[in-house]
Amino acid sequence: MFPSILIVDDEAPILRSLGGILQDEGFEVITAQNGYEALQMIGKTSPDLVLLDIWMPGLDGIDTLKEIRRDNPNLPVVLITGHGSVETAVQAIKLGAYDFIEKPLSIEKVVVTINNALNFRRLEEENRYLRKKTLEKYSITGTSQPIMEMLRQIEIAAPTEAWVLIFGENGTGKELVARTIHQLSSRSDQAMVTVNCAAADSRWLEDDLFGHEKGAFKGAAQRKQGKMELAHKGTLFFDDIGDMDIKIQGKLLQVLESKVFTRLGGGRDITIDVRIIAATNRNLEELIEKGLFREELYYRLNVIPIIVPPLRERRKDIGLLMDQFFARLSQENTYPKKRLSPQALEVLMRYPWPGNVRELKNLAERLAITISDEIILAEHIPASYRDKAVEDAICPASYFEENSFDEAVKRFEKAFINSHLVRHNIDEKKTAKAIGLDLKTLRQKADL
Numbered sequence: 001m002f003p004s005i006l007i008v009d010d011e012a013p014i015l016r017s018l019g020g021i022l023q024d025e026g027f028e029v030i031t032a033q034n035g036y037e038a039l040q041m042i043g044k045t046s047p048d049l050v051l052l053d054i055w056m057p058g059l060d061g062i063d064t065l066k067e068i069r070r071d072n073p074n075l076p077v078v079l080i081t082g083h084g085s086v087e088t089a090v091q092a093i094k095l096g097a098y099d100f101i102e103k104p105l106s107i108e109k110v111v112v113t114i115n116n117a118l119n120f121r122r123l124e125e126e127n128r129y130l131r132k133k134t135l136e137k138y139s140i141t142g143t144s145q146p147i148m149e150m151l152r153q154i155e156i157a158a159p160t161e162a163w164v165l166i167f168g169e170n171g172t173g174k175e176l177v178a179r180t181i182h183q184l185s186s187r188s189d190q191a192m193v194t195v196n197c198a199a200a201d202s203r204w205l206e207d208d209l210f211g212h213e214k215g216a217f218k219g220a221a222q223r224k225q226g227k228m229e230l231a232h233k234g235t236l237f238f239d240d241i242g243d244m245d246i247k248i249q250g251k252l253l254q255v256l257e258s259k260v261f262t263r264l265g266g267g268r269d270i271t272i273d274v275r276i277i278a279a280t281n282r283n284l285e286e287l288i289e290k291g292l293f294r295e296e297l298y299y300r301l302n303v304i305p306i307i308v309p310p311l312r313e314r315r316k317d318i319g320l321l322m323d324q325f326f327a328r329l330s331q332e333n334t335y336p337k338k339r340l341s342p343q344a345l346e347v348l349m350r351y352p353w354p355g356n357v358r359e360l361k362n363l364a365e366r367l368a369i370t371i372s373d374e375i376i377l378a379e380h381i382p383a384s385y386r387d388k389a390v391e392d393a394i395c396p397a398s399y400f401e402e403n404s405f406d407e408a409v410k411r412f413e414k415a416f417i418n419s420h421l422v423r424h425n426i427d428e429k430k431t432a433k434a435i436g437l438d439l440k441t442l443r444q445k446a447d448l
Contacts, residue, residue, distance in 0.1 A: 009056070
């Protein structure tokens with residue numbers, strides 16, 4: 001298919017001559033003699049680009065452009081302007097026009113501008129597609145009450161510039177939450193740079209963060225940009241912030257407050273604009289009491305706290321998560337998509353999941369590889385999972401760790417309801433009826 005160009009001009013000779021030339025260049029040409037007709041043609045034909053004259057009676061080019069941008073924000077518009085109207089054309093650029101061409105028209109300039117605008121539109125569409133795929137890849141799966149509450153917090157936090165501190169056990173998906181916040185933010189077209197605070201000693205981490213100049217230390221053969229610099233205009237994600245050396249914490253706090261730093265061995269100030277997201281699996285308040293974490297840094301980071309629930313508190317999502325994992329594994333490999341039998345799902349619902357979603361994902365991959373059958377049965381689940389599930393179902397040892405009788409009862413009620421939810425394929429209404437509870441009570445007791 002050839003790209004379609006809508007030419008809008010009140011002069012019929014220009015429509016004929018310019019239209020004929022563009023047809024010879026391989027474009028499909030549509031014409032309109034005023035702004036009103038142009039808007040109608042856009043609705044009917046969906047052109048790939050609009051060549052729009054500024055000076056027209058009635059609805060002029062500027063007002064037509066405003067209408068186009070309102071209803072078709074991704075449609076590129078190139079303005080045709082006469083002598084002395086360059087200021088108006090610049091105003092049109094600010095309103096969203098791609099470019100402008102001055103009369104008398106240079107056919108070569110017209111064709112080059114059109115091709116550049118069409119390429120720009122193609123790149124924008126590719127970026128939108130890639131952004132959509134990225135959001136799908138990093139989408140958070142679940143309909144349980146704890147996950148829905150977390151998603152509400154993400155929805156509130158993401159569009160802002162506020163810093164976020166994510167709390168959660170290992171394997172719960174803290175980095176996934178951070179990436180979701182970044183992708184839903186105004187910085188999504190820039191990089192999210194991750195700093196692993198637990199994977200390095202203080203000297204290496206300082207160099208990783210701030211970079212260095214050539215000759216700053218032995219082995220520094222050339223200048224290196226640090227992650228602070230690489231994240232400029234984007235998001236800087238500190239994973240395992242609770243494990244950061246306290247000496248680095250002090251320098252980091254100073255940089256975060258001033259937004260200025262220097263590379264190691266350098267003297268030039270570098271100004272940065274970054275949004276900070278941090279995550280930890282540790283109790284930072286306890287670390288503060290022990291002198292292992294700076295209180296000022298904690299309060300600076302903890303503008304919006306988000307808690308990622310462990311898998312044992314969102315067992316309702318296990319079936320959805322396994323279905324998603326099996327679907328991805330099937331796409332990436334040649335074997336058919338696996339499915340859990342109700343009995344297999346019940347085993348997984350009763351397992352305590354100390355490794356959280358990461359452990360569940362590993363199990364899904366193990367089952368997809370080792371089980372040839374399409375349906376995963378209860379006996380296909382490894383014995384270590386089945387045994388622990390039965391043990392916890394009969395009498396979870398952790399119940400006896402509760403200091404309150406009421407808390408132990410609440411935990412039993414939740415486990416009892418979750419067990420019956422599995423038997424009724426996670427149908428809340430059927431489960432409530434079967435065990436003699438009203439739907440509201442069931443949801444409250446099971447945290448649904």
